[in-house]
Amino acid sequence: MPLNVPQSVLKGNGPGVLPPMLEQYVHLRDQHPDYLVLFQVGDFFETFGEDAERLSRLLGITLTHKTSKDFSTPMAGIPVRAKDQHIERLLAAGVRVAVAEQMELPLSGLVERRVTELLTPGTLTDERLLSAEENYLAAVASGDGYALALLDLSTGEFRCAAFGTRGALYDELARYRAREVLLAPEFEENAALMADFRQRFPLMVSRGSFEEDAAREELQHTLGSVPESLVTSALVRACGAALAYARATQQGRLEMVTRLIRYEPGASLHLPESAIRALELFEPNAHGGQTLIACLAHTRTAGGRRRLRAWLRSPLLDELSIRSRLDAVDALVQASDLRGGVRSVLYRAHDLERLAARVSSRRAMPKEVVSLARTLELLPELEVLLAGHDGVLGHLGARLSALPEVVMLIRAALVDNPPLRLGEGGLIREGFHAELDALRAEALAGREWMAELEARERARTGLPVKVGFNNVAGYYLEVTQAHAHKVPADYRQIATLKDRARFTRADVREREREIARCETAAERLEVEAFTELRDTLAQHTEALSEVAGALSELDVLSTLADIAFARGWSRPRTLGAGATELRLRQARHPVVELALSDSFVPNDADLDTTRRVLLLTGPNMAGKSTYLRTVALCALLHQIGSFVPADAAELPLFDGIHTRIGASDDLAGGRSTFMVEMSELAAILHGATSRSLVILDEVGRGTSTLDGLAIAWATLEHLHRTGAFALFATHYFELTRLEGELPGVVNLHVAAQEEAGALTFYHQVVPGAAKSSYGVEVARLAGLPGAVTARAGQLLTGLAARDGGDSGVVQELAALDLARLTPLQALELLHAWQRRLAEGNMGENLSQDARAAS
Structure with missing residues (x-):
């Protein structure tokens, strides 16, 4: 009977236990214990033992067995011809893959096999496996706060930053959406911290080599020296660990990494993770939903799309830079020939940023080098189009050096349509050699x-x-x-x-x-x-990177101009960092407007020293959240240098946009919806300043009514003291009385009207507090059974009468001047209040009726 060999045997229990081919497999797997080894056997890549069971689960493929006289073990494989599509799925699931290929023809005996590729989610360079977006590897170390290194091998981008708090670190990792996170050993000593990281970044949390001496040697090896900007041990360790891990996956070659940028997170508008999520910048909150990046990403090049993402995650704080971008967008809006010409040329451009990285690492294939030449040949057209322009457009034109010597060299050396691979012949042009x-x-x-x-x-x-x-x-x-x-x-x-x-x-x-x-x-x-x-082209890496950056910036600017022209967006007036006003006329939510087209209802928004906090009431589904997001997205777009979806706009420079919209929980982390809400609210209240824009929706709804009201009330008072620009949507109508008590608090509501038993939403934001939340009517629209909504209406009437009586009594009691009240008057008042409270007990009577009926 065949023996079912367990994984412990596949780890090797001495020679002779396994067939020679499986011993070879085990040897390669032991050399790469953190990887799933795809082991080529003829036309298939095979896995064995528990690895085969894992591959079968991940890819949904058939699990078979490799069996001989005395041996049996699970086996699963994928066809060699379909390798890329299966590896892409494995990487998306956070699996590291080692590809072990046959190095000789299988004529007789054991075939030599060697690991030719180490593929991890954060270290990809192959275009067949990469998306058009950034692909960051992150490394995190601690010591006087936290240090973060970010490396994108597909473009050679390498940057780092230091953070004082873990929350700030989390926000940055969320902004850059790192595909793989390396954690220093000190994090493993804190089980709660490790669990937190794994919960927030479930695809990949890995260990790396963080020894400081080794990190310094790696930096010296890659960059020629340890940059002076790495002033702390934590920064050195994080940057060195990222490079060492990447080098191990790239067969020791990191020529695409030529410099390190130390950046300050505070140099751009602060966008916490909660704001990125609530505003749906990059990921929708609901399945099938749309994002801001999808609304804007009509760029002509992959590099342009990545640059647009970079601008959205790091909006500007500098007024001059914002005005310069707006000037460039304005010029492109006004000059349709220029805008159309630029976009037409860019449509023919390849991903120069990644091509430059491939060239610098000496991995570019013949067709990629020809694509490089074709893209560089477009530059003279762009230079002609941008000639005579000043400001950003003129500067971009100057950066778009045609590099004619590079083009001439490539064209002289290579045929126009080269083969896919080296060694196939017909590559070098006649007359070159x-x-x-x-x-x-x-x-x-x-x-x-x-x-x-x-x-x-x-x-x-x-x-x-x-x-x-x-x-x-x-x-x-x-x-x-x-x-x-x-x-x-x-x-x-x-x-x-x-x-x-x-x-x-x-x-x-x-x-x-x-x-x-x-x-x-x-x-x-x-x-x-x-x-x-x-090798010759690699000497031009810096120049190619400069041109690639200019192309991507021009792509984003022309895209923003094209969107502004097509959708009727207007140029905002920049009021500056010290401004105390925000004015939007007929503003629209850019994503919702695109979906609804002409049926979208625009609204105004006005904030200043007398209207610092807008308290918004009204029914669900009426558009409160859309209104809040509209204001926030207009502010965000302004600070990336874009026109905004409004007929007119005057905007200050915000130092941060803080939002709390929607409900979510963290059950795996042991946190309820209310706990998550309070944690995010705490971060907002600690981080908001008088120059911040704060957007809050339904604070306190995850607990009892009195608790929630108290928290919402105290939050609103805190924001009023802070002086932040705030929009506060709520169903707690008790808060509307603050309009007369706190200077700068102004009531607004979303108009709705109930007629003949039907509720009509006007989606128009108007002055004053709403008359009702119309919750029962919204429930009826949602399809609740008629008996339920009818009973809810009865209960609501009784509860409102009781609560209304209680409130009136309390208010009158608070207003009494007891020193002037006679005993008889006091008795008469007590009798009147008692009668009113008895009349207001309809809600309790209804509850008794319900119990009796049951």
Whole structure:
């Protein structure tokens, strides 16, 4: 009976336990314990044991068994031809993959296999596996706060920053959406902290090498020195760990990383993780929902899309920079020929940023190098279009150096349509390499001799001789069996077929060897010539990166201009950092407007020193959250240098946008919806300043009514003291009385009207407090059974009467001047209040009726 070998055996229990091929598999897997090893066996990549069970679960493929006389183990595999699509799914699930390929033809015996690729979610460079977005590897170390390194190998981008709190670190990791996070060993000592990281970044949390001495050596090796900006041990360790981990996956080569940027998170508008999520900048909150990036991402290039994401996650704080971008967008809006011309040229451009990284790492394939030349050939057109412009557009035109020497070199060296891979021949253009040309000419002469051989032999022998070729026999002379006995004496038979015979001749074999020698030598010279070309191009990496950056910026600016022109957005007036006003006229939510088209109802928004806190009431579904998000998104778009979806806008410079909208929980982390809400609210109240925009929706709804009201009330008072620009949506109508008590608090509501039992939403924000939340009516619209909504209406009437009586009594009691009240008047008042409270007990009577009915 076959033995079912467990995973412990596959880890190796001495020689002879496993068949030789599986011992080879185990050896490779032991060398890469953190990877899923895909082990090539002919036309498949196989896995064994628990790895096979894991692969079967992840990909939903059939689990089989490898079985012999004394041995059986689970086995699962994927076809070699479908490798990329399956690896892409594994990486998306956070799995590291080691690809072990056969290094020789499987003729006899054990085939040599070697790991040729180490693929992890955060270290990809292959375009076949990459999306158009950034692909960041993050490394985190601690010491005087937290240090973060971010590395994108696909473009060579390498940056770092320091943070004082864990919350600030989390916000930054969320902004950059790191695909893989390396944690220093000190984090493992804190189980709660590790659990928190894994909960927030479930795809990949890895360990790395964070020793400071090794990190300094890695920085020295990669960058030539340890940058002076790395002033703390934590920064050195984080940056060195990121490089060391990346180097291990890249066969030791990191030429694409040429510099490190130390940036200050406070140099851009603060966007906490909660704000990014609530405003749906990059990910929708509901399945099938739309995001701001999807609304804006009509860029012509992949680099432009990445640059747009970078602008959205790091809006500007500098007034001059914002005005400069707005000037550029304005110029492109006004000049349709310029805008159309720029976008037409960019449409033909390739991803120059990633091409430059591929060139610098000497990994660019022939077609990628030709794509590089095609993109650089577009630059003179852009220079002509931007000529005569000043400001940002003029500066971009100056940065778009055509690099004619690079284009000339590539065009001189490579054919227009090169093969996909090296070694296939037909890559180097004729006239570029004299020795290569000579070898090609000699091979061509040999092939021409072979081409003429058939005619010569027919004339010489009088036989129907045919000349053929295959990979086994090489060139051969072929005649039918009826003529085989008539062939000349210099013919030597090499094969007999059913109706034909094949022959060769000494001069044919000699000519064939010469052709093969020339073609082999030519292929070798082609590879050498292309390698030299890549080495030369790598010397232009900095210039290529500069051009790539200019192209992506121009792409974003022209995209924002195109959107502004097509959708009727207006240029905002920048009021500056010290401004105390915000004015929006007929503002629209950019994503909702796109979905609803002409049916969207725009609204105004006005905040200043007398209207610092807008308290918004009204029914659910009426558009309160949309209104809040509209104001926040207009502020955000302004500070990336974009026009805004409004007829007119005057906006200050905010230092942060803080939001709390919607409900969510963290059950795995042991936190309820209310706990998550309070945690996010705490971060907002600690972080908001008088220059912040705070957007809050339904604070305190996750607990009892009195608790929630108290928290919402205290929160509103705190924001009033802080002086932040605030929009506060609530169903707690008790808060509306603060309009007269706290200067700057103003009541607004979303208009709705109940007519003939139907509720109509007008989606218009108007002054004053709402008359009702219309909760029962909204429930009816949502489809609750009629009996339920009817009963809810009865209960609501009774509860409102009781609460109304209680409130009135309390208010009158608070207003009494007891010193002037006679005993008789006091008794009369007590009697009146008692009667009113009794009349207001309808809600309690209704409850008694309900109990009796049950």
